[in-house]
Structures are given as structure tokens and as C-alpha cells.
Amino acid sequence: xxxxxxxxxxxxxxxxxxxxxxxxxxxxxxxxxxxxxxxxxxxxxxxxxxxxxxxxxxxxxxxxxxxxxxxxxxxxxxxxxxxxxxxxxxxxxxxxxxxxxxxxxxxxxxxxxxxxxxxxxxxxxxxxxxxxxxxxxxxxxxxxxxxxxxxxxxxxxxxxxxxxxxxxxxxxxxxxxxxxxxxxxxxxxxxxxxxxxxxxxxxxxxxxxxxxxxxxxxxxxxxxxxxxxxxxxxxxxxxxxxxxxxxxxxxxxxxxxxxxxxxxxxxxxxxxxxxxxxxxxxxxxxxxxxxxxxx
Numbered sequence: 001x002x003x004x005x006x007x008x009x010x011x012x013x014x015x016x017x018x019x020x021x022x023x024x025x026x027x028x029x030x031x032x033x034x035x036x037x038x039x040x041x042x043x044x045x046x047x048x049x050x051x052x053x054x055x056x057x058x059x060x061x062x063x064x065x066x067x068x069x070x071x072x073x074x075x076x077x078x079x080x081x082x083x084x085x086x087x088x089x090x091x092x093x094x095x096x097x098x099x100x101x102x103x104x105x106x107x108x109x110x111x112x113x114x115x116x117x118x119x120x121x122x123x124x125x126x127x128x129x130x131x132x133x134x135x136x137x138x139x140x141x142x143x144x145x146x147x148x149x150x151x152x153x154x155x156x157x158x159x160x161x162x163x164x165x166x167x168x169x170x171x172x173x174x175x176x177x178x179x180x181x182x183x184x185x186x187x188x189x190x191x192x193x194x195x196x197x198x199x200x201x202x203x204x205x206x207x208x209x210x211x212x213x214x215x216x217x218x219x220x221x222x223x224x225x226x227x228x229x230x231x232x233x234x235x236x237x238x239x240x241x242x243x244x245x246x247x248x249x250x251x252x253x254x255x256x257x258x259x260x261x262x263x264x265x266x267x268x269x270x271x272x273x274x275x276x277x278x279x280x281x282x283x284x285x286x287x288x289x290x291x292x293x294x295x
Contacts, residue, residue: 003208005040005232007033013199013242021247031263034240038270040233045277047228048284054225055178055285062188071188075177075286078170079279085167086275093160093268100153104146111142121146154255157264158248164271165245169198171278172238176201178285179227199238206232229281237274 008020009030020026062068112118115135119127123139131139176198177187183201186193207226244267247253254260 003232005037005230005236006208007236009033009243010236010239013195013239015246015250017243018246018251021243021253022251027253027257027260028263030240030243031267034237034244035266035270037233037236037240038274040230041237042273042277044228044230044233045281048281049228051179051227051229051281052285054227058178058181058184061181062184067185067188070190071177071184072286074187074190075174075282078174079282082167082170082174082275082279085163085170086272089160089163089167089268089272093157096153096157096160097265100149103149107142107145107149111138114138150258151255158254160268161245161248161264164268165241168238168241168271168275169195171275171282172198172202172234174282175234175278176205178282179205179225179231195242199235199242202231202235202238206230206235208232208235234274237271241271 009017010033011017021030059068062071108118115131115138119139121143128136128139173187173193176183178184180201183193183197186197205225205227254264
């Protein structure tokens with residue numbers, strides 16, 4: 001079994017996994033792991049020969065059971081869902097950062113006019129004490145405005161972190177359905193598919209050492225489920241993405257750590273690249289399909 005990429009952050013997708021991210025320096029290590037695994041998947045996503053052969057077997061089995069039409073419809077649905085969310089992300093993420101930076105510039109320009117000099121935040125304590133009472137008041141007011149603007153920025157961007165996660169999850173559902181027979185059956189019959197099922201299926205495709213609950217119990221082609229595409233890296237990336245979403249939804253970490261936004265920007269970039277790679281895999285698998293329409 002593979003397992004070379006497993007680390008402290010890839011053991012669980014439950015809310016309890018956030019405890020590891022609360023430790024000093026943990027977020028930087030988390031982001032290093034995330035970027036590494038994203039890159040590994042991106043680098044291997046076009047090694048398609050074994051995966052395509054495997055999908056052809058799944059496709060034939062679905063056709064024999066008269067499920068292929070439903071299967072393609074579900075792929076079309078999740079492709080649209082993914083693309084709608086990515087479109088919103090492409091439109092509003094740059095505007096959000098630009099708008100926030102414009103607000104900061106306006107606050108600092110107002111402060112410079114009020115106190116007659118330029119200051120940088122956080123302001124040095126000795127420099128602050130040398131100011132007049134009125135200048136100090138102006139700086140404190142500016143700090144309050146900056147903090148409020150930052151809190152509002154984090155609150156809005158939390159929605160986009162959710163948006164890119166669910167776009168990524170739709171892509172992962174499609175990837176699982178193309179590579180896993182058991183998942184394809186559930187997918188094509190419109191069953192509700194939980195986060196845990198997506199993660200465990202990606203782990204199965206990645207041949208990560210599994211507990212009994214994640215073993216293939218009714219797969220027709222387990223022996224052929226071994227790919228050059230690094231699904232272990234993709235499974236890890238899904239784990240990181242759901243933890244990132246929970247960290248934003250359930251914690252105040254992002255409100256209290258304004259220095260981490262360069263890393264968060266990289267997170268959006270890498271997840272978008274992975275989604276594009278999964279889309280390329282999907283299009284290659286379905287390029288000759290006769291049921292439904294590829295997106």
C-alpha cells in the first residue's frame with residue numbers, strides 16, 4: 001500500500017482535526033503540505049493510460065446495467081455546478097482583494113491628512129508616544145477602521161473559501177466516479193454522497209493503507225485499480241481543503257492572523273489548478289461518449 005505522502009494533517013476530515021492547526025507554526029506546515037501535494041497531483045494528472053483503460057471497463061459495466069445515461073447526466077450536473085462556482089470565484093476574488101486594499105489606502109490617506117505625517121502600522125510605541133493627544137486619537141480611530149475593514153474582508157472571503165471547496169468537491173466526485181466502480185454505481189443512481197465517502201474513495205484510488213471501512217467490498221476490478229495519476233496526493237488535497245473550509249467556518253484563526261493571506265492566495269491558486277487538471281482528465285475520459293454533453 002502507498003502512504004508516502006501521509007502526515008499529521010491527513011488522518012481525518014472531522015472537525016476534531018482542527019486541533020492540530022491551533023498549534024504554533026502549524027498553519028505554515030499545513031500550507032507546505034498542501035502545496036506539495038497539489039503540485040504532485042498536477043504533475044501526474046496527464047499520465048492517463050492506466051486510468052483510461054480502467055474507466056473503459058467501468059463505462060461498459062454501466063452500459064450493461066443501463067446506468068450510463070444517468071451516470072453522464074450526473075457528471076454533467078456536477079460539471080455545471082463546478083463551473084458556476086468557479087465563474088463566481090474568478091469574478092469576485094480579485095475584486096475583493098482590490099476593494100479591501102483600496103479601503104486601506106483611503107484610511108491611511110485620511111490619517112496622513114489629519115496628523116500631517118505618514119505612519120506605518122503597527123506603529124512603533126516610541127513614535128506613538130511622541131505624538132500629540134489629537135494625533136494619537138486619530139491613529140486609534142484609524143486602527144479601529146482598519147480592524148473593522150479586515151474583519152469584514154475575512155467575513156466575505158469566507159464565502160469564497162466555501163465556494164472553491166464545493167467546486168473542488170464536485171470535481172472530486174466526478175474523478176471518483178470515473179475511477180471507482182462502487183462510487184460510479186452510487187453516483188449514477190443519484191444517491192446523496194457525503195464528504196466522507198468522497199475522501200475514502202480518493203484514498204482507495206490512491207492505495208492508501210485503509211481500515212476495513214474503506215476497503216473495496218464489491219468492486220469488480222480491484223486488481224486493475226492502480227494508476228500513475230497520484231490519487232494519494234489528490235486525497236490529501238481534499239483533506240486539506242475541507243480542513244481549510246472548517247477552519248474558516250468554525251474558528252477565528254483568520255480574523256487573528258492577518259499575515260497569512262499570501263498563503264491563502266496561494267491556496268486559491270493551487271485548488272483552481274487542481275480543478276482544471278481534473279477537468280482535463282474528465283474531458284479525456286468522456287471525449288468519445290455518446291450520452292449527454294461534456295462540460
